[in-house]
Amino acid sequence: MKEDTVVWGPFWTRQRAISLLLAGAVLVVAVGAGAAHGSVEIPLPTLVAMVARRLGGAAAVGWPASWETILFDVRLPRVFLAAMVGAALSLSGAAYQGLFRNPLADPYLVGVSSGAGLGATLAIYLGARFSWAGLEAVPLFAFVGGIGATAVIYALAQVGGRTPVTTLLLAGVAVAALLSALTTAIWTAASSAFQTRTVISWLMGSLALASWAHVRVLAPYLVAGGAVTIVAARALNLLQLDEDQARLLGLNVERFKLVLVAATSLLTAAAVAVSGVIGFVGLIVPHAVRLVWGPDHRFLLPMSALVGGIFMIAADGLARTLFAPTELPVGVITAVCGVPFFLYLLRKKKQAVF
Numbered sequence: 001m002k003e004d005t006v007v008w009g010p011f012w013t014r015q016r017a018i019s020l021l022l023a024g025a026v027l028v029v030a031v032g033a034g035a036a037h038g039s040v041e042i043p044l045p046t047l048v049a050m051v052a053r054r055l056g057g058a059a060a061v062g063w064p065a066s067w068e069t070i071l072f073d074v075r076l077p078r079v080f081l082a083a084m085v086g087a088a089l090s091l092s093g094a095a096y097q098g099l100f101r102n103p104l105a106d107p108y109l110v111g112v113s114s115g116a117g118l119g120a121t122l123a124i125y126l127g128a129r130f131s132w133a134g135l136e137a138v139p140l141f142a143f144v145g146g147i148g149a150t151a152v153i154y155a156l157a158q159v160g161g162r163t164p165v166t167t168l169l170l171a172g173v174a175v176a177a178l179l180s181a182l183t184t185a186i187w188t189a190a191s192s193a194f195q196t197r198t199v200i201s202w203l204m205g206s207l208a209l210a211s212w213a214h215v216r217v218l219a220p221y222l223v224a225g226g227a228v229t230i231v232a233a234r235a236l237n238l239l240q241l242d243e244d245q246a247r248l249l250g251l252n253v254e255r256f257k258l259v260l261v262a263a264t265s266l267l268t269a270a271a272v273a274v275s276g277v278i279g280f281v282g283l284i285v286p287h288a289v290r291l292v293w294g295p296d297h298r299f300l301l302p303m304s305a306l307v308g309g310i311f312m313i314a315a316d317g318l319a320r321t322l323f324a325p326t327e328l329p330v331g332v333i334t335a336v337c338g339v340p341f342f343l344y345l346l347r348k349k350k351q352a353v354f
Contacts, residue, residue: 016299023306027083030313034079037317039324040070047071078210081274082316082330083309084218085207086281087226088271090308092264093282094289094301095229098236099260100165103290104342107268107282110172110261111149114179116272119145120202121183124195138202139217139273146269149179154261163257205278205331207316214274221270226305228263232256233297240295278312278331280338285311287341 036042042050046063050071053061092107100109108114119141128137153175157168183203190196235256238246243253268282285308289300312330315337319330 016293019293020299020303020306023303023310027306027309027313030310031079031083034082034313034317035071035075038070038075038321040067042067042071077212077215078207078316079313080215081210081218082207082312084215084222085271085275085278086285086308086310086312087305088218088222088267088308089278089282090285090304090311091226091229091301092268092271094286094297094304095232095236095260095264096282097286097290098239098297098300099257100169101240103287104283106280107264108176108277108279110168110265111153111175111179112146112265112268112272113277113279114176114183115149116142116146116269117203117277118149118179118183118186119143120276121186121199124198124202125186125190139214142202143269143273146272147265149175150261150265150269154258162254165257168261201329202276203331204329205276205334206319206327206329207275208320208327210274218270218274221266225263225267225270228259229267230301232260232263233301236260236297276329276331278334280334280342281308281312281315284338284341 032044032047036044036047042063046067050063050068054068054072089107093105096105096107096109097103099105120138122145123138123141128141153171154163154168156175157163157171159167187196187199190199235246235251238249238251239253239256241249247253272278286300286304289304289307293299293303312334315333316330319328319333322328322333
């Protein structure tokens with residue numbers, strides 16, 4: 001049986017239930033470890049007592065007041081945002097790999113990254129200084145740019161009322177190249193070293209400015225987009241046969257593509273808007289989950305979200321502590337992990353073709 005063969009067996013097997021519960025438990029542990037670890041170490045029992053007290057418990061105060069500021073204003077929003085960004089990118093990656101039936105697909109395939117990069121670079125170059133709905137100008141421009149680029153690419157890919165996935169891929173590559181060139185042109189025209197450093201930092205991805213406002217902005221997109229994507233799991237399984245057979249089995253393929261691309265693009269654009277461009281998460285996490293647990297999207301999608309959250313928390317922890325007090329862009333860490341895995345996938349794909 002090939003790796004991408006559709007799995008039609010029962011979803012709630014004992015092994016799958018235990019795996020999801022264990023992944024959820026590991027995610028909780030990762031959140032606690034990420035919040036406790038840093039330049040100021042907070043013992044885990046003290047962290048639990050601080051959270052319990054903030055939630056209305058009667059724990060006695062036995063820690064410096066500065067610890068509460070570090071925990072509740074800096075680390076917890078950053079750790080929560082890391083988990084949410086990882087979940088969003090991994091969900092999108094798993095959905096795109098299913099839609100394109102290609103393990104090399106990732107969340108940025110249909111223009112979100114290039115459009116968001118152009119939007120953010122333009123906002124930095126113009127020195128925009130406004131905010132709306134908890135987002136400042138740079139993430140707002142990035143969100144609009146990512147969604148706009150995806151809409152243009154999807155419209156260009158339509159042929160005779162249909163959207164072939166190959167045409168969608170090629171349109172994405174072409175438009176992404178154009179938008180990346182425009183981004184480079186604006187970046188080169190930057191008038192100050194500060195603008196240049198800001199653009200580089202954003203394009204490499206960072207959670208250094210994470211706040212509860214960012215968490216609140218991303219949450220509804222993660223919930224809504226994640227729900228639509230997970231509900232689409234059965235249709236994604238159906239699509240693994242091929243489009244013609246999926247149509248014969250009752251799936252409205254074109255409408256399904258539109259809904260799935262819209263949901264995953266919103267997920268990815270919202271994640272990119274609050275964290276910058278963080279590559280390889282949506283590529284390596286879904287494929288790793290598929291290698292371990294199989295290709296059934298009913299299980300692959302929720303497990304990818306959990307594992308993606310864990311992976312992003314770990315990557316961000318390394319980014320802020322590996323060369324402390326200097327902080328690396330988290331995109332550097334994900335690239336170091338992702339490039340070897342990508343080359344492995346590429347080699348495996350080439351061997352499968354030849």
